[in-house]
Amino acid sequence: MPGKWDWLKDEIGLSNLLTGGRMLFKVIQGKLSVDDLTKCALCPNMCRHACPVSIVEGRETTSPAGKARVALMIREGRLKLDPDNLEPLYTCLGCDLCTLYCPFEFSVADFIRPVKEEAVSKGVVFEEFREVFENLETSGDVYGKADSGADGSGIVLYFRGCTVRNERPELAEKTVEFLRKLGYDVFTVKETCCGLPAYNLGNTELFKKTARKAADKLNATGAELIVTSCPSCAYTFRVLYPKYGIKLKPQVLHITELIGEVITGLKLSSEGTVTYHNPCKLAIHLGEKELLRSLLESVEGLEIREPRRELFCCGHGGSALSRLKPELAEEIAAERREQLKDGATRVVTACPSCELALNGDGLEVVDIVEFLLEMMKK
């Protein structure tokens, strides 16, 4: 079979390639490559339609390629590293929906991170983020409220995460009940944050510090398995910790992954119609695009209707946007609600932040654990 670039070699001819086309030749041989940020800056925004910020806010400056262009200009010293120029870079949900459509599979959030890191290291930090950093430093909790729980012990540790502990304590109770019903004798500990908010906001040093603290604590429990409610915590433990050399001994599963292993044996049945909101961290970053839907499909009698769009962030991902531009985060949530309503008004999700962001305005959003537990109780 001819190669990808044979047409060009045939067309241009060797002699031309060696004179005028030398650069071209080097590129196709892979000997000359352009850095990702520049490539993205030169793209016509071929993932704009996938980006929730772009769909709702619609500005060039905060579009995926727009962010790359601003970051490139900052890197090259042509735009100042100041809050006005950093704002577009933080107007990002870190959802990586752009990656799904990018011909280069780029993560915009990833390659603008160095600019954010530089800003943090130079002290150019938004007030809204400073508060998060202080909370993490002082209480080990994003909300600034240190966990008042006690340290248990056992084999399976249920990690609640800052959002569940602060905003949805009932979900924690129900998850423990649910896991016990499944036969797991779970325990909890006095937790500290996994560190993801610091990472998202460009404070990688604080992330590493927070992560090391959390890992030491979790390792010391002797648990073999950690189950999380929040897919972001699972992602941080499983993907980011190894990337930064932080060792976490127990295996880590998001609750949906654990349910996936046992659901067929549960023989659940229900009536009615639901749709689902697939959390970005679960679908994209943990690579489980089909899981939530497949869990619902295991429930006999349940009608599942797809949302208009399969993947769209709830508006509250990435730690930055909901703090810097709360109205925009709410507008993105409202847009997602409309897409979900094209499926059904009862929505099952698997992330406490998504649930909190989307509930209301004609939608009843429930966590998969609550949804299944209710069925099991019947």
Add this chain to the structure above:
Amino acid sequence: MTLTFDEVLKRPKRDGSDKAIAELKSILGDRASTKPADLFSYSHDYWLITFHWLLKGKVPALPDAVVFPESEEDVVAAVRVAHEHGVPIYPYGGGSGVLGAAVPEYGGIVIDLKCLRDLRLYDDDLMVEAGAGVNGYYIEEYLNRKGYTLGHFPQSLYPSTVGGWVATKAIGQFSTKYGGIEDMVLGLRAAIPPGKLIELKPHPRTATGPDLRKFFVGSEGIFGIVTKVWLKVRPYPEERYLLSFASESLEDALDSVRRILRRGARPAVVRIYDRVETKRHFYKFEEMYGKIGTVMIVEGDSRLAKAEKETVEEEFRGTPTGEEPVRHWLETRFNVKEISEFAPVGVVIDTIEVAVNWNGAMNLYENVIRAMKSVKGTLMASAHASHFYDQGVCFYFTFAGVPPKGRSAEEFYNEVWDAAMRATLESGGTISHHHGIGRHRKRWLPEELGDAYEVLRKIKLAIDEKDVMNPGNMVV
């Protein structure tokens, strides 16, 4: 037009600009921005040569302010303010236009329309109402969910907007069945100087003087700002056939399509690639390599589509090569990488789309390829034909090259373009099939239009006497 970023930022503003901006800020609040990152972000569209400038630290132009209207009233207010103060105003959709039509050449105000995004389907009337800023993919997804399609799939479907489509007279990959955007526009609303909203209602047909709707189609923001559009929709196709062929000559393939259309069949997608492009896009398909590859999609009501597919099979001169090449095209049709990969190393690439009657098709193809290749520095030139009519065809040329010693990227770029445009005019073609005119192609427009060029200019100034609507674009 190329100044460095800092030079342009320090440039004195136009008279009236400060007052206009102050007024816009009082009306729109933080929906009017003068932040450097915003000004920079609206300094260009996707006019390719400007990326070579950008890489060298130069920008085509900077606006004095960018505004983000949320309603038609906001748009009318912005046009009124621009007119009153004599400050230029440039509509901006997705910025995917490739000819500099949205570049704020003389400073002033850029108006980004992407927040005008209401959508409403009228089932019985087979019609959708869309705000000018609605994203291309978004409207198609919305319609699909309800059992319809717009049938409009430009390769820029993902980044572009409905208003941009209308303003540039865009066309999609499925055009041979569904037509260009001009065939879909039923009505529209537009804000024009001195600050008025006009509505051309969406009737099935209307004989109320010259068709003013058409007047805005392809107007590239020089008359006014399209705020809302009513478009035709079709039921989502029930049946879809994928067909491909390998022919011995471009003439054979073109003539096959001419005969298919003459018989009344309307395949949605027809793409005929010359030998170079067949090798480039279908190198994995041995039976096509070195030949002229054609991919086709026939779709619609199942009985009608079957009949059309049979017509294609009867008429096409070439070896059938199955569904796989078409699937490959469907999977890769939105992969746009070339500029990102090659512009930073100094390779100049661009595409040029023209149209010609059947009669002159082969002659034009050969002349344009020869003309582009004759420019020193050109390394390759190729084409495919991708939109077909009873009367003729659109050729979409691609060239790549490296400026020879002593010549800048821009000089080389302009030389290839000039060669292609001259060859097109001399071969009886039209200089643009769908990308439009913009700032780049306007130099060849007087020759194309002859005395009608003056008519266009007069109309523009009759509507926009102070020349504030996208000045410098299309007409001088």
